[in-house]
Amino acid sequence: MKVAIAALLQETNTFSPQATVRGHFLMTPGHELIESHKTENSEIHGFVDALTEAGAQIMPILGGWAVSYGRIRAGDFQSLLDDLMEGIRKAGPLDGLLLALHGAWAGEGIDSCDGAILRELRALLGPSVPIVATLDLHANLTRTMWENADALVGYQTCPHVDLYDTGRRGADLMVSLLRREVRPTMHAVKIPMVVQAENMLTDRGEFRRIYDHVRSLEGQGTTISASVFAVQPWMDVEELGWASLVVTNDDPDRARSQADELARFIWSVRKSFVISLPSVDEALEEAMSIPGGPVVLGEGADGTMGGAPGDGTSILAGILKKRIDAPVAAVVVDPGAVEKAVRAGVGKPVTLRVGGKLDPDYATPVRVTGKVKLISDGEFRYKGRVYTGRLVRMGRAVVLAIGRIRLLISERPVPTTDPELYRSHGIEPRDMKLVLVKSPLGMRTEYEPIARSIIIVNSPGCCSPDLTSLPFVRMPRPMFPFDEFDYSPPE
Numbered sequence: 001m002k003v004a005i006a007a008l009l010q011e012t013n014t015f016s017p018q019a020t021v022r023g024h025f026l027m028t029p030g031h032e033l034i035e036s037h038k039t040e041n042s043e044i045h046g047f048v049d050a051l052t053e054a055g056a057q058i059m060p061i062l063g064g065w066a067v068s069y070g071r072i073r074a075g076d077f078q079s080l081l082d083d084l085m086e087g088i089r090k091a092g093p094l095d096g097l098l099l100a101l102h103g104a105w106a107g108e109g110i111d112s113c114d115g116a117i118l119r120e121l122r123a124l125l126g127p128s129v130p131i132v133a134t135l136d137l138h139a140n141l142t143r144t145m146w147e148n149a150d151a152l153v154g155y156q157t158c159p160h161v162d163l164y165d166t167g168r169r170g171a172d173l174m175v176s177l178l179r180r181e182v183r184p185t186m187h188a189v190k191i192p193m194v195v196q197a198e199n200m201l202t203d204r205g206e207f208r209r210i211y212d213h214v215r216s217l218e219g220q221g222t223t224i225s226a227s228v229f230a231v232q233p234w235m236d237v238e239e240l241g242w243a244s245l246v247v248t249n250d251d252p253d254r255a256r257s258q259a260d261e262l263a264r265f266i267w268s269v270r271k272s273f274v275i276s277l278p279s280v281d282e283a284l285e286e287a288m289s290i291p292g293g294p295v296v297l298g299e300g301a302d303g304t305m306g307g308a309p310g311d312g313t314s315i316l317a318g319i320l321k322k323r324i325d326a327p328v329a330a331v332v333v334d335p336g337a338v339e340k341a342v343r344a345g346v347g348k349p350v351t352l353r354v355g356g357k358l359d360p361d362y363a364t365p366v367r368v369t370g371k372v373k374l375i376s377d378g379e380f381r382y383k384g385r386v387y388t389g390r391l392v393r394m395g396r397a398v399v400l401a402i403g404r405i406r407l408l409i410s411e412r413p414v415p416t417t418d419p420e421l422y423r424s425h426g427i428e429p430r431d432m433k434l435v436l437v438k439s440p441l442g443m444r445t446e447y448e449p450i451a452r453s454i455i456i457v458n459s460p461g462c463c464s465p466d467l468t469s470l471p472f473v474r475m476p477r478p479m480f481p482f483d484e485f486d487y488s489p490p491e
């Protein structure tokens with residue numbers, strides 16, 4: 001049993017002002033892939049453990065992961081695809097291919113990079129070599145994807161703590177397929193809806209009911225795997241929308257009826273995801289009325305995991321304008337400001353105009369004067385349950401002390417959901433009154449245990465919770481919540 005494994009993941013925000021380029025990807029060559037994932041909560045780690053237990057020969061091809069930006073440049077996508085194809089060619093004859101993809105990756109002239117990858121690999125390997133891919137729960141499932149894979153398996157948690165488990169589920173399916181214990185039959189249904197990200201939490205509300213139901217289907221009768229893909233909403237593509245997908249063992253009728261049933265249930269609860277959020281002023285007033293701390297302020301519209309540049313200044317400007325006198329941890333992306341602070345040196349005073357340069361439609365620079373507290377290489381590793389162990393590189397970073405505010409300025413956007421972002425730079429979130437994170441929900445896993453309260457703020461940005469404020473043109477219509485219409489998933 002010779003199985004190739006590879007990972008290539010990015011979630012694209014087509015409204016982002018910055019194109020994705022190859023240099024944004026943290027790449028791991030094949031010969032380092034297994035070792036480098038041994039301590040990570042990742043699909044690759046799950047693949048490796050399940051395949052090893054099954055006695056399979058593992059052919060590691062490559063791994064790549066990038067923070068969200070806009071559509072990837074066409075040539076850069078092609079070069080990543082070429083490397084993947086070349087690696088698989090060199091691996092020689094294969095019995096199967098296991099891939100970790102995101103599912104919401106778009107490029108210049110390509111609405112579904114994940115679909116393009118699966119189509120090319122299918123053409124290379126032919127119909128008889130099984131391909132199983134894992135996908136993020138925020139994938140935008142496309143026809144090319146399900147037509148060119150034997151099975152697709154999605155995460156079942158948000159925030160995503162089940163990357164390893166999803167990898168194992170995909171690999172277990174591959175092993176039983178290669179042992180001819182199962183013959184996967186798959187059915188997918190697209191649902192004409194997108195929803196705000198803020199309520200996509202699998203430990204509460206309707207989202208929990210959906211994923212509890214998805215999990216309950218697995219292993220029942222002929223059902224091998226069930227997935228719901230609640231697409232991230234900042235994607236203007238032709239096949240936009242949620243999807244349900246069920247994989248059964250040689251039972252296409254059951255795959256169809258269960259995927260249809262999931263689609264009907266999801267459509268029936270769509271309105272429960274609509275929320276209204278406080279403005280910056282309202283959020284700051286509420287935060288300061290709460291005794292103690294920390295109060296986490298989620299600047300979701302500038303969400304770095306959703307493709308925003310991370311240089312939004314709405315909340316920081318609000319704190320400065322209100323002259324809030326309390327310990328605050330804040331973060332902003334600004335390579336020019338980092339350069340000036342580095343040149344000034346530790347302990348020196350600087351005046352900077354920070355942020356608001358990468359996406360001038362939504363943010364303006366803020367003038368701050370403070371002391372350079374710390375200069376770093378901007379590297380840290382996740383310590384929490386999400387992406388445990390993953391290395392993060394934000395370029396050079398500086399901490400500026402502005403009164404009681406500690407402003408972490410980085411050269412590049414990185415996920416801000418793990419307190420380790422601040423801790424690795426000498427800032428303890430527990431000691432703060434206010435902690436800013438650039439995320440609509442991903443911070444909850446690590447911050448709910450330590451935060452007095454979490455307030456998600458409605459501010460401008462290309463990850464705006466106000467979806468109707470974004471310039472969609474390619475998505476299919478009608479689409480909830482943009483249009484009033486009736487939709488009946490197939491009976």
Ligand SMILES: [Zn+2]
Binds near residue numbers: 136137138160
């Ligand atoms: Zn996701």
